[in-house]
Amino acid sequence: MELVERVLAGERLALARLLTQVENNTPTGREALERLFPLTGRAHLVGITGAPGTGKSSLANRLALGMRKEGAPKVGVVAVDPTSPFSGGALLGDRLRMKDVAGDSGVFIRSMAARGTLGGLARATAAVVQVLDAAGYDPVLIETVGAGQSEVDIVRLAHTVLVVDAPGLGDDIQAIKAGILEIADLLVVNKADQPGVENTLRALQAMLDIGEQRYAQAGWKPPLLRASAVTGEGIAEILAAIRAHGEYLGESGGRRQRDETRLTREFEALLQEELLARWRAGTEPETVAAVLARLKARKISPGGAVRELLG
Ligand SMILES: Nc1nc2c(ncn2[C@@H]2O[C@H](COP(=O)(O)OP(=O)(O)OP(=O)(O)O)[C@@H](O)[C@H]2O)c(=O)[nH]1
Ligand SMILES: [Mg+2]
Structure with missing residues:
Protein backbone atom coordinates (compact mmCIF):
# COMPACT_ATOMS: atom_id res chain seq x y z
CA MET A 1 0.00 0.00 0.00
CA GLU A 2 1.16 3.53 -0.65
CA LEU A 3 2.55 5.69 2.14
CA VAL A 4 -0.36 8.15 2.12
CA GLU A 5 -2.95 5.37 2.33
CA ARG A 6 -1.08 3.75 5.18
CA VAL A 7 -0.96 7.09 7.02
CA LEU A 8 -4.69 7.53 6.54
CA ALA A 9 -5.20 3.98 7.80
CA GLY A 10 -3.49 5.06 11.02
CA GLU A 11 -0.09 3.41 10.67
CA ARG A 12 2.30 5.24 12.94
CA LEU A 13 5.44 3.99 11.25
CA ALA A 14 4.16 5.18 7.88
CA LEU A 15 3.32 8.55 9.46
CA ALA A 16 6.84 8.91 10.86
CA ARG A 17 8.33 8.08 7.46
CA LEU A 18 6.05 10.44 5.61
CA LEU A 19 6.82 13.27 8.03
CA THR A 20 10.52 12.84 7.27
CA GLN A 21 9.79 13.16 3.55
CA VAL A 22 7.62 16.20 4.13
CA GLU A 23 10.15 17.81 6.46
CA ASN A 24 12.88 17.38 3.88
CA ASN A 25 10.65 18.68 1.13
CA THR A 26 11.34 15.69 -1.11
CA PRO A 27 9.24 15.02 -4.24
CA THR A 28 7.48 12.19 -2.36
CA GLY A 29 6.76 14.53 0.52
CA ARG A 30 5.44 17.28 -1.71
CA GLU A 31 3.21 14.89 -3.65
CA ALA A 32 1.82 13.40 -0.43
CA LEU A 33 1.11 16.84 1.01
CA GLU A 34 -0.75 17.78 -2.14
CA ARG A 35 -3.01 14.77 -1.71
CA LEU A 36 -3.47 15.27 2.02
CA PHE A 37 -4.04 19.01 2.02
CA PRO A 38 -7.79 18.88 1.23
CA LEU A 39 -8.18 16.85 4.44
CA GLY A 253 -15.45 33.84 13.03
CA GLY A 254 -11.91 34.24 14.37
CA ARG A 255 -10.99 30.69 13.54
CA ARG A 256 -11.69 31.10 9.86
CA GLN A 257 -9.93 34.43 9.85
CA ARG A 258 -6.82 32.98 11.48
CA ASP A 259 -6.83 30.07 9.03
CA GLU A 260 -7.08 32.35 6.04
CA THR A 261 -4.40 34.72 7.30
CA ARG A 262 -2.09 31.82 8.01
CA LEU A 263 -2.59 30.21 4.59
CA THR A 264 -2.04 33.52 2.82
CA ARG A 265 1.16 34.13 4.78
CA GLU A 266 2.37 30.65 4.07
CA PHE A 267 1.68 31.11 0.38
CA GLU A 268 3.57 34.41 0.31
CA ALA A 269 6.56 32.98 2.15
CA LEU A 270 6.73 30.02 -0.25
CA LEU A 271 6.33 32.30 -3.24
CA GLN A 272 9.28 34.40 -2.08
CA GLU A 273 11.38 31.32 -1.44
CA GLU A 274 10.51 29.85 -4.82
CA LEU A 275 11.05 33.04 -6.80
CA LEU A 276 14.42 33.55 -5.16
CA ALA A 277 15.43 29.97 -5.90
CA ARG A 278 14.41 30.30 -9.55
CA TRP A 279 16.18 33.58 -9.93
CA ARG A 280 19.36 32.12 -8.41
CA ALA A 281 19.17 29.10 -10.66
CA GLY A 282 18.94 31.32 -13.73
CA THR A 283 21.65 33.79 -12.77
CA GLU A 284 25.42 33.54 -13.14
CA PRO A 285 27.16 33.97 -9.76
CA GLU A 286 29.76 36.15 -11.51
CA THR A 287 27.08 38.60 -12.61
CA VAL A 288 25.84 38.93 -9.02
CA ALA A 289 29.39 39.29 -7.71
CA ALA A 290 30.12 42.07 -10.19
CA VAL A 291 27.03 44.05 -9.18
CA LEU A 292 27.75 43.47 -5.49
CA ALA A 293 31.28 44.77 -5.98
CA ARG A 294 29.90 47.99 -7.45
CA LEU A 295 27.40 48.23 -4.58
CA LYS A 296 30.18 47.90 -2.02
CA ALA A 297 32.17 50.56 -3.83
CA ARG A 298 29.02 52.74 -3.54
CA LYS A 299 28.79 53.15 -7.28
CA ILE A 300 25.28 51.78 -7.24
CA SER A 301 22.56 51.75 -4.57
CA PRO A 302 21.03 48.54 -3.18
CA GLY A 303 17.83 49.30 -5.07
CA GLY A 304 19.76 50.03 -8.21
CA ALA A 305 21.64 46.75 -7.83
CA VAL A 306 18.38 44.82 -7.62
CA ARG A 307 16.91 46.60 -10.64
CA GLU A 308 20.01 45.93 -12.66
CA LEU A 309 20.07 42.24 -11.76
CA LEU A 310 16.41 41.74 -12.50
CA GLY A 311 16.84 43.51 -15.80
N1 LIG B 1 8.96 22.21 40.09
C1 LIG B 1 8.52 22.14 38.84
N2 LIG B 1 9.37 21.84 37.85
C2 LIG B 1 8.89 21.78 36.59
C3 LIG B 1 7.52 21.99 36.30
N3 LIG B 1 7.36 21.86 34.97
C4 LIG B 1 8.57 21.58 34.45
N4 LIG B 1 9.49 21.52 35.43
C5 LIG B 1 10.93 21.23 35.27
O1 LIG B 1 11.53 22.32 34.61
C6 LIG B 1 12.53 21.86 33.70
C7 LIG B 1 12.21 22.33 32.30
O2 LIG B 1 11.00 21.69 31.87
P1 LIG B 1 10.63 21.55 30.36
O3 LIG B 1 9.29 20.95 30.27
O4 LIG B 1 11.70 20.86 29.60
O5 LIG B 1 10.62 23.06 29.93
P2 LIG B 1 10.59 23.66 28.47
O6 LIG B 1 9.94 24.97 28.60
O7 LIG B 1 10.00 22.70 27.51
O8 LIG B 1 12.12 23.81 28.18
P3 LIG B 1 12.79 24.18 26.76
O9 LIG B 1 12.05 23.43 25.69
O10 LIG B 1 14.19 23.74 26.92
O11 LIG B 1 12.65 25.66 26.64
C8 LIG B 1 12.55 20.35 33.85
O12 LIG B 1 13.56 20.00 34.73
C9 LIG B 1 11.18 20.03 34.39
O13 LIG B 1 11.18 18.84 35.15
C10 LIG B 1 6.64 22.29 37.38
O14 LIG B 1 5.44 22.51 37.24
N5 LIG B 1 7.20 22.35 38.63
MG1 LIG C 1 10.77 21.93 25.68
Missing part, protein backbone atom coordinates in the same frame (compact mmCIF):
# COMPACT_ATOMS: atom_id res chain seq x y z
CA THR A 40 -6.64 19.56 6.62
CA GLY A 41 -8.37 22.33 8.52
CA ARG A 42 -10.04 20.11 11.08
CA ALA A 43 -7.56 20.07 13.94
CA HIS A 44 -7.54 22.62 16.73
CA LEU A 45 -3.95 23.90 16.64
CA VAL A 46 -2.65 24.86 20.05
CA GLY A 47 0.66 26.73 20.31
CA ILE A 48 2.69 26.53 23.51
CA THR A 49 5.42 29.11 23.82
CA GLY A 50 7.41 30.88 26.51
CA ALA A 51 10.91 31.43 27.77
CA PRO A 52 13.35 28.50 27.89
CA GLY A 53 12.81 26.07 30.74
CA THR A 54 9.40 27.31 31.85
CA GLY A 55 7.97 23.80 31.45
CA LYS A 56 6.44 23.88 27.97
CA SER A 57 7.31 20.28 27.16
CA SER A 58 6.18 19.07 30.57
CA LEU A 59 2.87 20.89 30.12
CA ALA A 60 2.46 19.57 26.58
CA ASN A 61 2.88 16.09 28.02
CA ARG A 62 0.20 16.69 30.65
CA LEU A 63 -2.18 18.42 28.25
CA ALA A 64 -1.89 15.70 25.61
CA LEU A 65 -2.71 13.09 28.23
CA GLY A 66 -5.60 15.17 29.49
CA MET A 67 -7.01 15.62 26.00
CA ARG A 68 -6.84 11.89 25.46
CA LYS A 69 -8.67 11.29 28.76
CA GLU A 70 -11.35 13.73 27.68
CA GLY A 71 -11.95 11.65 24.61
CA ALA A 72 -9.69 12.93 21.81
CA PRO A 73 -8.87 9.81 19.77
CA LYS A 74 -5.54 11.17 18.53
CA VAL A 75 -3.43 14.04 19.81
CA GLY A 76 -0.34 15.34 17.98
CA VAL A 77 2.61 17.14 19.54
CA VAL A 78 5.18 19.00 17.45
CA ALA A 79 8.21 20.30 19.37
CA VAL A 80 10.25 22.94 17.58
CA ASP A 81 13.75 23.62 18.83
CA PRO A 82 15.57 25.82 16.36
CA THR A 83 18.43 26.59 18.73
CA SER A 84 19.89 23.12 18.84
CA PRO A 85 22.18 22.50 15.87
CA PHE A 86 21.32 18.84 15.92
CA SER A 87 17.97 17.59 17.00
CA GLY A 88 19.56 14.77 19.02
CA GLY A 89 19.79 16.58 22.33
CA ALA A 90 16.42 18.25 22.15
CA LEU A 91 14.86 15.07 20.91
CA LEU A 92 16.15 13.10 23.84
CA GLY A 93 15.13 15.81 26.30
CA ASP A 94 11.65 16.07 24.89
CA ARG A 95 11.28 12.31 24.79
CA LEU A 96 12.27 12.05 28.42
CA ARG A 97 9.97 14.79 29.61
CA MET A 98 7.20 13.40 27.50
CA LYS A 99 7.71 9.85 28.65
CA ASP A 100 4.17 9.56 29.98
CA VAL A 101 2.66 10.02 26.55
CA ALA A 102 5.30 7.95 24.80
CA GLY A 103 3.42 4.75 25.63
CA ASP A 104 0.06 6.11 24.47
CA SER A 105 -0.61 5.06 20.89
CA GLY A 106 -3.15 7.89 20.60
CA VAL A 107 -0.40 10.49 20.98
CA PHE A 108 2.15 11.17 18.28
CA ILE A 109 5.18 13.32 19.14
CA ARG A 110 7.43 14.86 16.53
CA SER A 111 10.56 16.84 17.33
CA MET A 112 11.53 19.14 14.51
CA ALA A 113 15.14 18.92 13.50
CA ALA A 114 16.94 22.24 13.14
CA ARG A 115 17.07 23.46 9.57
CA GLY A 116 19.40 25.67 7.61
CA THR A 117 17.19 28.68 8.06
CA LEU A 118 14.34 29.60 10.36
CA GLY A 119 12.23 30.15 7.25
CA GLY A 120 12.93 26.54 6.36
CA LEU A 121 11.94 25.51 9.84
CA ALA A 122 8.68 27.43 9.65
CA ARG A 123 7.85 25.81 6.30
CA ALA A 124 8.70 22.34 7.59
CA THR A 125 6.71 22.85 10.79
CA ALA A 126 3.64 24.03 8.88
CA ALA A 127 3.85 21.00 6.61
CA VAL A 128 4.27 18.56 9.49
CA VAL A 129 1.26 20.07 11.26
CA GLN A 130 -0.77 19.75 8.05
CA VAL A 131 0.06 16.05 7.74
CA LEU A 132 -0.93 15.40 11.36
CA ASP A 133 -4.15 17.34 10.83
CA ALA A 134 -4.98 15.33 7.70
CA ALA A 135 -4.16 12.10 9.51
CA GLY A 136 -6.84 12.88 12.09
CA TYR A 137 -4.74 14.25 14.94
CA ASP A 138 -6.86 16.79 16.81
CA PRO A 139 -5.78 18.79 18.74
CA VAL A 140 -2.20 19.31 17.58
CA LEU A 141 0.07 20.97 20.14
CA ILE A 142 2.99 23.01 18.78
CA GLU A 143 5.79 23.83 21.22
CA THR A 144 8.30 26.57 20.44
CA VAL A 145 10.72 28.54 22.59
CA GLY A 146 9.46 32.10 22.48
CA ALA A 147 12.82 33.72 22.01
CA GLY A 148 12.51 35.73 18.82
CA GLN A 149 10.36 36.94 15.99
CA SER A 150 10.78 33.79 13.94
CA GLU A 151 9.60 31.59 16.77
CA VAL A 152 6.69 33.90 17.29
CA ASP A 153 5.87 33.50 13.61
CA ILE A 154 5.92 29.74 13.97
CA VAL A 155 3.55 29.79 16.92
CA ARG A 156 1.19 31.95 14.90
CA LEU A 157 0.37 28.71 13.11
CA ALA A 158 -1.86 27.98 16.04
CA HIS A 159 -5.50 28.84 16.64
CA THR A 160 -4.93 29.10 20.36
CA VAL A 161 -1.65 30.33 21.83
CA LEU A 162 -0.61 29.47 25.37
CA VAL A 163 2.18 31.59 26.77
CA VAL A 164 3.95 29.85 29.64
CA ASP A 165 5.78 31.68 32.38
CA ALA A 166 7.32 30.43 35.60
CA PRO A 167 8.70 31.90 38.83
CA GLY A 168 12.42 32.23 39.34
CA LEU A 169 13.51 33.30 35.87
CA GLY A 170 16.21 35.90 35.37
CA ASP A 171 15.62 39.49 34.30
CA ASP A 172 16.83 38.80 30.77
CA ILE A 173 13.62 36.87 30.32
CA GLN A 174 11.54 40.05 30.69
CA ALA A 175 12.20 41.22 27.14
CA ILE A 176 11.20 37.83 25.76
CA LYS A 177 7.99 37.99 27.73
CA ALA A 178 7.00 41.42 26.52
CA GLY A 179 7.29 40.24 22.92
CA ILE A 180 5.19 37.14 23.27
CA LEU A 181 2.59 38.37 25.73
CA GLU A 182 0.67 40.13 23.02
CA ILE A 183 0.08 36.93 21.10
CA ALA A 184 -1.21 35.08 24.19
CA ASP A 185 -4.74 33.71 24.19
CA LEU A 186 -4.05 32.00 27.51
CA LEU A 187 -1.42 32.85 30.10
CA VAL A 188 -0.10 30.05 32.25
CA VAL A 189 2.17 30.42 35.24
CA ASN A 190 3.70 26.99 35.53
CA LYS A 191 5.76 25.62 38.44
CA ALA A 192 3.08 26.78 40.88
CA ASP A 193 4.62 24.26 43.28
CA GLN A 194 7.69 26.51 43.48
CA PRO A 195 8.18 29.66 45.61
CA GLY A 196 7.60 33.04 43.95
CA VAL A 197 4.52 32.06 41.99
CA GLU A 198 2.44 34.85 43.53
CA ASN A 199 4.90 37.49 42.32
CA THR A 200 4.85 36.12 38.78
CA LEU A 201 1.06 36.08 38.80
CA ARG A 202 0.92 39.67 40.03
CA ALA A 203 3.35 40.89 37.37
CA LEU A 204 1.39 39.23 34.58
CA GLN A 205 -1.91 40.48 35.95
CA ALA A 206 -0.52 44.02 35.79
CA MET A 207 0.44 43.49 32.15
CA LEU A 208 -3.02 42.11 31.40
CA ASP A 209 -4.65 45.13 33.01
CA ILE A 210 -2.73 47.41 30.65
CA GLY A 211 -4.21 45.57 27.69
CA GLU A 212 -7.75 45.74 29.07
CA GLN A 213 -9.13 47.96 26.33
CA ARG A 214 -7.72 45.90 23.50
CA TYR A 215 -9.15 42.72 25.03
CA ALA A 216 -12.56 44.29 25.45
CA GLN A 217 -12.58 45.16 21.76
CA ALA A 218 -11.48 41.69 20.72
CA GLY A 219 -14.05 40.02 22.96
CA TRP A 220 -11.51 37.72 24.55
CA LYS A 221 -9.35 38.42 27.56
CA PRO A 222 -6.57 35.89 28.08
CA PRO A 223 -7.27 34.05 31.32
CA LEU A 224 -4.35 33.92 33.75
CA LEU A 225 -3.97 30.40 35.07
CA ARG A 226 -1.61 28.82 37.57
CA ALA A 227 -0.46 25.28 37.05
CA SER A 228 2.14 22.71 37.86
CA ALA A 229 3.20 20.14 35.32
CA VAL A 230 4.74 18.24 38.25
CA THR A 231 1.72 17.98 40.56
CA GLY A 232 -0.97 18.29 37.89
CA GLU A 233 -2.49 21.35 39.55
CA GLY A 234 -4.41 23.56 37.12
CA ILE A 235 -4.21 21.21 34.14
CA ALA A 236 -7.97 20.70 34.00
CA GLU A 237 -8.45 24.48 34.02
CA ILE A 238 -6.01 24.91 31.11
CA LEU A 239 -7.85 22.25 29.13
CA ALA A 240 -11.17 23.98 29.80
CA ALA A 241 -9.73 27.35 28.76
CA ILE A 242 -8.35 25.87 25.52
CA ARG A 243 -11.79 24.49 24.75
CA ALA A 244 -13.45 27.78 25.62
CA HIS A 245 -11.08 29.66 23.34
CA GLY A 246 -11.82 27.20 20.54
CA GLU A 247 -15.53 27.87 20.98
CA TYR A 248 -14.96 31.61 21.06
CA LEU A 249 -13.01 31.37 17.79
CA GLY A 250 -15.75 29.33 16.20
CA GLU A 251 -18.51 31.72 17.22
CA SER A 252 -16.66 34.95 16.45
